[in-house]
Amino acid sequence: MIRDVDHINEFFISEFPQAPLRVESLGEMAATIRYPVDERALRPGGTVSGPVMFTAADCAMYAAILGHYGLIPLAVTTNLSINFLRKPSPDRDILAVCKLLKAGKALVVAEVDIFSEGSDAVVAHATGTYSIPPQDRR
Numbered sequence: 001m002i003r004d005v006d007h008i009n010e011f012f013i014s015e016f017p018q019a020p021l022r023v024e025s026l027g028e029m030a031a032t033i034r035y036p037v038d039e040r041a042l043r044p045g046g047t048v049s050g051p052v053m054f055t056a057a058d059c060a061m062y063a064a065i066l067g068h069y070g071l072i073p074l075a076v077t078t079n080l081s082i083n084f085l086r087k088p089s090p091d092r093d094i095l096a097v098c099k100l101l102k103a104g105k106a107l108v109v110a111e112v113d114i115f116s117e118g119s120d121a122v123v124a125h126a127t128g129t130y131s132i133p134p135q136d137r138r
Helices: 005-015 050-069
Strands: 022-027 030-035 076-084 094-103 107-116 122-131
Touching (some): 005 022, 005 050, 022 050, 030 050, 050 076, 050 094
Antiparallel strands (some): 076 122, 094 107, 107 122
């Protein structure tokens, strides 16, 4: 288990320098990430784009997995489904809150609620599955 947010953020910066997101918190089978919203995150019509929210969901799952298992660079998404529920705020960061529902030897199942910072209204909900590589199975 890794509970050091800085350690996982260093990993994200090193491995995904193109992603502006940062891990805000790690918990027992849980993680929260922040995706800064600026003009690059918006789509026509002035709302946060679907790919930004999809990335936030995927990275929140990955952060929760890293927090639970330790650094497993080759853990991969095998399925991710997202429902966009309402328009997020174009001037507030996105927060993606992940909870691991099942953390097995080979597969991890998770769900993520996505919010605009400062609001309790879920703007998107995602569920996903990650595969744990054979050499990292416990």
